[in-house]
Amino acid sequence: MNQSISIIGVPMDLGQNRRGVDMGPSAIRYAGIIERLENLKIHIADLDDVPVSRPDTRKEVKDGHLLNLQQVADSNWKLAEMVDQEITKNRFPLVLGGDHSIAIGSLAGAAKHNDNLGVIWYDAHGDLNTVDTSPSGNIHGMPLAVSLGIGEEKLTSIFGYTPKVKPENIVIIGARSLDPGEKELIRDKGITVYSMHEIDRLGMSQVMNNTISYLREQTDGVHLSLDLDGLDPEEAPGVGTPVIGGLTYRESHLAMEMLAEADILTSAEFVEVNPILDDQNKTATMAVGLMGSLFGEKLK
Numbered sequence: 346m347n348q349s350i351s352i353i354g355v356p357m358d359l360g361q362n363r364r365g366v367d368m369g370p371s372a373i374r375y376a377g378i379i380e381r382l383e384n385l386k387i388h389i390a391d392l393d394d395v396p397v398s399r400p401d402t403r404k405e406v407k408d409g410h411l412l413n414l415q416q417v418a419d420s421n422w423k424l425a426e427m428v429d430q431e432i433t434k435n436r437f438p439l440v441l442g443g444d445h446s447i448a449i450g451s452l453a454g455a456a457k458h459n460d461n462l463g464v465i466w467y468d469a470h471g472d473l474n475t476v477d478t479s480p481s482g483n484i485h486g487m488p489l490a491v492s493l494g495i496g497e498e499k500l501t502s503i504f505g506y507t508p509k510v511k512p513e514n515i516v517i518i519g520a521r522s523l524d525p526g527e528k529e530l531i532r533d534k535g536i537t538v539y540s541m542h543e544i545d546r547l548g549m550s551q552v553m554n555n556t557i558s559y560l561r562e563q564t565d566g567v568h569l570s571l572d573l574d575g576l577d578p579e580e581a582p583g584v585g586t587p588v589i590g591g592l593t594y595r596e597s598h599l600a601m602e603m604l605a606e607a608d609i610l611t612s613a614e615f616v617e618v619n620p621i622l623d624d625q626n627k628t629a630t631m632a633v634g635l636m637g638s639l640f641g642e643k644l645k
């Protein structure tokens with residue numbers, strides 16, 4: 346893996362309607378991400394945060410059914426520019442959220458550099474809704490569909506090209522809450538999903554082996570989009586849309602270690618850490634532990 350990492354915070358909470366997830370990047374920095382990665386002799390540049398309009402000064406804006414459309418689009422455009430710049434400078438972008446709507450910008454910036462960018466979507470959800478299928482109007486439930494070029498044009502056209510990813514280059518891991526429209530899209534497009542059912546049957550080791558060998562064949566770079574609600578809320582309570590029956594900390598560590606060993610990632614993001622809903626910054630601390638493993642921390 347590229348041994349020069351650029352950290353980009355995105356204090357975004359406009360893609361959903363619970364307060365606090367805008368403080369995710371601070372919570373992750375406070376939990377020691379910089380020191381943790383510096384100990385691995387990796388060169389870290391903390392690029393600070395992408396500007397996002399302040400949550401407590403704005404009014405809720407609904408564009409039809411979509412919450413805060415223009416502001417989410419503006420911040421994601423800026424994020425895409427930063428991710429693109431860092432990759433151009435041969436640095437590995439590590440994006441800290443913020444709600445999952447920021448994957449729109451991360452993928453827009455990253456996919457510019459690959460014809461076949463792979464995506465590992467580690468999440469309880471598919472985030473494959475469109476304005477028509479979304480039960481909530483929250484854009485954090487849509488970024489994967491948007492990146493496939495499906496949905497609101499103001500989002501799909503971010504950074505001037507559409508689509509960013511192809512359905513055959515996506516692997517979803519940890520899904521256990523999919524809306525009807527998302528299931529239909531998964532079926533129509535043939536997207537690979539390791540739901541909790543497959544993870545229980547095969548074990549995380551097999552799931553990651555399959556995922557890694559598939560993406561190695563199929564893609565020319567891989568983005569990891571890790572939503573902390575992929576983990577079980579008993580262990581990671583600081584998330585806005587918890588779903589019981591999730592991945593354990595141990596399984597997630599194994600997944601990160603296997604990705605480190607495979608050395609296939611070209612960018613990553615950790616999203617949905619909400620310190621207001623958390624218990625003593627436990628979820629941010631867990632995110633930092635997972636990033637440690639992802640970037641090569643070993644016991645021996």
Ligand SMILES: NC(=[NH2+])NCCC[C@H](N)C(=O)O
Binds near residue numbers: 486
């Ligand atoms: N990134 C997330 N936590 N997404 C949760 C999405 C929940 C639900 N499927 C929705 O579209 O509203």
Ligand SMILES: [Mn+2]
Binds near residue numbers: 468470586
């Ligand atoms: Mn989720």
Ligand SMILES: [Mn+2]
Binds near residue numbers: 468470572
């Ligand atoms: Mn998500």
